[in-house]
Amino acid sequence: MSCKPASESRFGAASRLLAVLGLVLPIAAQAHFLELIPSTEILTAETGPALTLALSFTHPMERGPAMAMDTPARFGVLTAEGREDLSPRLQAVERDGQRAYSAEYRVSEPGDYLFFVEPAPYWEPAEGVMIVHYTKTVVDAFGAEEGWDRMVGFPVEIEPLVRPYGLWAGNLFTGVVTRDGEPVPFATVEVEWRNDGSVEPPAAAFVTQVLKADANGVFSYAMPRAGWWGFAALLEGEAPMTNPDGESVPVEQGALIWVHAREM
Structure with a gap:
């Protein structure tokens, strides 16, 4: 009777495990984020008063795919x-072959x-939920620096405790997760960096x-890199809600805020 070397047995077991993980990890890593990204977070005399806002439902760190x-x-x-x-300013555009939106605004x-x-609610059959991510971002125009902590009044919303612009990479961003204006104890918050392709x-x-x-x-999070950061409290x-098949299904409400950090 012959036996395989121990190292070969371990390699075979590891290969089988990796094969299983190869099926599981891409699904587990697919965190949905609604992006609301302005062309700049601070308007100055140099930038002028015009903004372009990009809206897309995607996976920011993985650079897609968009939905x-x-x-x-x-x-x-x-x-x-x-x-x-x-709403009248929204223009449909395409991202990864899917519908997204763009809008122009002049302060x-x-x-x-x-x-x-x-x-609009998004049906995610893989999770069996309807997803509604209430999303916001703040742009400062010409150094006013007032009103950055206003609340939209969404059913779920993040109240910033740190001014959400003028941030350096490494700064600590802190916020409060709220539902109907009241803090939500121990809420889960997901954080993703909008990958520009420089990080794998x-x-x-x-x-x-x-x-x-x-x-x-x-909650608090220290942003280690320059760029756009999305904070999503999922409740x-x-x-x-009723899904496209007419079934009553749970709803994932997301409270999202996008903030930008720059290198010092």
Whole structure:
């Protein structure tokens, strides 16, 4: 009777394990993020008053693939003057062969401009849930630096405790996860960097950073690299929705905020 060397047996077992993991890891790493990315987070005399905003439902760290977006339920901007509906400015574009959106905006005066989007619910059959990610980002215009902590009034929302612009790579971003205006204790927060192609995650665990808020709904994360960072607090919706097959299914409500860090 012959026996395989121990090293060969271990290699065979490892190969079988990797084959299994090869099926599991790509699915586990697919964290959905609704991107709401302005062409800059700070408008100055050098940049001028014009902005382009890109909306896409995708996987930021993995650079896709993007998922098709239906027309958002709401898209607007909140300033000291109130709310402005920007839905008529939305233009359908294509990303990874899927529908995404773009919009142009020109600021009229100095101030902080809080752009927000409530997307149409997205059916995710792999998870058996409808996904609604309430998303926002803040742009400062001409050094006003006031109003960055305004709240849209979404059902679930992140309240920034750190000014969400003028950030260096390495700064600590802190926020409060809220539902109906009240803090959510121990909420799970996922964090992803919008990859520009310069980073290859060494393992699936590096794609999405996962945090838990404390008993007061407060979380913090030190952004190690320049670029756009998305923070997504994921909560179970209080009421089910109907999926495309007419079935009543759970809802994943996401409270998202995008912030930008620059190299010092």
